[in-house]
Amino acid sequence: GGRAIRRGRCRILRLRSVPFCACASRRTLCLLVCFTTIDVTGFDVRPAAGGYSKQLLGQKDFLKLTVFGGDPAQAARPSTAPPGYGAMESNGKSSDGWSPASSPYNSKSQIVSVEPSKSHPKGSRTFVYFLAVFAVIGGLLFGYDTGIVSGSMLLLQPHFELNTIWQESIVSATIAAAALFALIAGVTCDAIGRKKTIMIASFVFAVGAVVMGVAPDKEVLLVGRIVVGIGIGFASMTVPVYVAESAPADIRGKLVTLNQLFITIGILVSSVVAGAFSEMKETGWRYMLGLAGVPGAIQFIGFLFLPESPRWLVSKGRDDEAREVLRKIRGHDDVEEELKEVQEAEAKKQTGFVFMQIMKTPHVRKALFCGCGLHYYSATILKMSGFPPSLAIWLVCVPFTVNFLATFIGVFLVERLGRKLLTCISFVGCIIALGVLAIGFQLSATHSPPVNRNMTIFMPNMTEVTDKCTTSYSICEDCILNTDCGYCFDEDVSGYGTCLLAKDGDKEVYSTYGRCGENTTFINTTFGHTWAYGYCPTDYTWMAVLGLALFVLSFAPGLGPMPWTINSEIYPMWARGTGNAIATFFNWAFNLLVSYTFLTLTETITKYGTFWLFAGICVLGLTFTIIFVPETRNKSLEEVEELFMTKEKREQHRREREKQEEITVEYKPEKGDDTRL
Incomplete structure (x- = not known):
């Protein structure tokens, strides 16, 4: 015995x-x-x-x-x-x-x-892969919307005569709605289940896509953007949780990382779709926005045949259903030990208002701090690295393709190197990339071409121009920092550049007068006059291209997917919905914050100063990850909870x-x- x-x-x-x-x-x-x-x-x-x-x-x-x-x-x-x-x-x-x-x-x-x-028969994981792929279609919806809005805006702006405020509102409305409804998703996924919440997300997204596609005016278009944001908020919070709760521990990270892979697929597909319909000036934007409803409908139909999360079923006392779901997604009948672990975790479930219980439970509060911190640095870096809107629609496919391919590195390495090491390597790469970008912009500013203030500028009525742009600046860098001004130069003749007052034209910003004006016959003709609004001609463009490529290669395998993967693992079952909702809210909230402050930062502390600032944030993020983020590879969701406990609490928990x-x-x-x- x-x-x-x-x-x-x-x-x-x-x-x-x-x-x-x-x-x-x-x-x-x-x-x-x-x-x-x-x-x-x-x-x-x-x-x-x-x-x-x-x-x-x-x-x-x-x-x-x-x-x-x-x-x-x-x-x-x-x-x-x-x-x-x-x-x-x-x-x-x-x-x-x-x-x-x-x-x-x-x-x-x-x-x-x-x-x-x-x-444990081999090949028994086919169903769990099938389940994960259908779930992460939500990531594809997120990525498609992120990418398509920039391409469609080039057609929306002249069609609806959108001013700057309306353009920012149409873009930001989706982010704001996603932030708010990511919080609400924490309540719904605990109340009605992960499966039903994802189905609501896909249905709402499809409806929003249809509304945008048929919008008769900019007000209805804005409503459609808000509806789409609701769907994205629900999906971005719930999909990683559903996949993590359904996947075996040894491939959980890989499957959750598929969500980021599908986000990059969505972005890549959006750039191709935008290019395909870019020549249809009047109706192209309707197809771009309306086609987003197709993957939403596919996901909704697919989830009619997929099971609920087994851990959520246990939380509702439906153990027999949970056992059957585990047998189905594991591919064998020997699931009693795993079910027992889930039941024991549920037996320790806290009662009362979940957020207050999270704040009162030290190790869960620490996990929430870790999760929100990861999403802050992730969102900040992602938005800061955004691609210039002046790029041609088809050219955007290049960095999007690099982003897509680099994400496969994360899928391949997440179960080999672990979440923490992969995140740290990603941070180091981003720091180097941001340093290259900052140095490139700093060299461009240091070697900025001069403004020829000795040239006399005349209005069409031959009146001499003496406004703030023509008289206040001596170099191009100072000129373009003022959003009311632009730089007009001759590509073949040095020292021939002038700072001129800018105005909105039918399709872009032009000079108010002179050789770079909207209706002049000189601009971009054989005379070689070029109008530069928001940038200066420089010999250091290659550094920006190199820095951006390195940034995408570094970001996509680590900082892109790992915050979502880690957040789906670090909370106990009773706090998982609320914890993920709060962390996802932080992601969207800082997306919104950086969207509204980035241009202000570049004007206040210069472009290179902004990149140095974000490089510093990356250093803080690396330090944060090393100190606070644990490794969760090959651990059950119930075992991960112990990682945030004190040594005494951990020993007590293990003895129990x-x-x-x-x-x-x-x-x-x-x-x-x-x-x-």
Whole structure:
């Protein structure tokens, strides 16, 4: 007789008079001489038919260990285990030559049979991959909307005669709605389930896309953007939680990272769609915005046939349904141990207002701080690195393609390097990239072309111009920092540049007068006059291109997907919905903040100063990650909770789990049977 207790990820079976131990691995089972312990990694104890035999079924290492006793006929049963598993044969010798009889501690050891377990058939994860792909269509919707708004705006602006305020409102309305409804999603996904919340998100997104596509005026278009933001808010918060709660621990990070991959796919698809319809000046934007409803409809239909999160089902007392869902998505019937862990976590569920319970629970509060911090740095860096709106629609496909391909690196490495290391490497790459960008802009500013203030500028009526632009600045960099001014220069003649007052034209900003005016015959003709609004001609453009490419390569595998992956793992089940909702709100809130402050920063502290500022934020983010973010790779969602506890609390929590999981193993030899294990 004895007990099996769980220590960490192992089950240790203790028997009173056993002179050897069995050490399991994925490919071999070694029987080693020792005193009183059989150590079977990741095994459970199950009753077997006939005699007094007990089965130990491998939960992790796919082995089956049978200890026979009582009936001599059963004890003499030969093992069917293949060579290499170290199985004991019926003559008392192991398949690799070792015999328990040779042990000085036991000359009458009985037979131990080891067989490969059939509990975990290979190829059983097809359904969970299918489930994850349908779930992360929500990421594709998010990415498509993010990318399509810039392409469609080039057609929307002249069609509806949108001024700057309306353009900013149409873009920002979606972000603001997403931030608000990400918080609301924390309540709905706990109340009605993850599945139904995602279905609501896809339905709302599809409706919003239709509203935008048929919008007769800018007011209806704005309403459509808000509706789409509601769908994005629901999906961005719920999809990572649903995937994390459904996926096995060893591939959970990879599957959650698929969400970021689909975001980049959505961005890439949006750039292609925008290019395809860019020549349809009057109706192209309707197709761009309306087509977003197609993936939303596909996701809604697909989720009619997908199961609810098993952990949410347990939280609602629907254990039988949770068991069936686990069997379906794991591909085998041996799910009792996992279900038991979920039930134990649910038994510790806090009561009352969840947010207040999060604030009162130290280790969960720490997890929330970690999650919100990751999303702050992620959102800040992503928005700051935005692509210039002056790029041609098709040219945007290039960085979007790099972003898409680089995300595969994250999917490949997330379970190999771990979340924390991948995030730190990503931060380092972004710091270097931002440094390159800052130096490039600083060199451009230092070597900025001069403004020729000796040139006399005349209005069409031959009146001399003496406004603030023509008289106040001596170099191009100072000129363009004033949004009322632009730089007009001759590409072939140095020292011929002038700072002129800008005005809004039919399609872009022009000079109010002179050779770079909207109706002049000189601009961009054989005379070589070029109007630069918001930038200066420079020989250091390549540094900006290099820095941007390096930034995308660094951001996409780490800072892009890892905050979403880690946030879906670090909260206990009772706080997962609310915790993710708050962290997602932080993501959208800082998206909105940076959108409204970036141009102001570039005007106040210069462009290179802004990039140095964000490089400094990256350094803070790297420090934050090293100090506060734990590694969650290969840990169950229930085990991750312990990572944020104090050492004393962690030990207490583990003792409670070990006490709950104690198992008694009995061996009852028949009268006259002197066989010993």
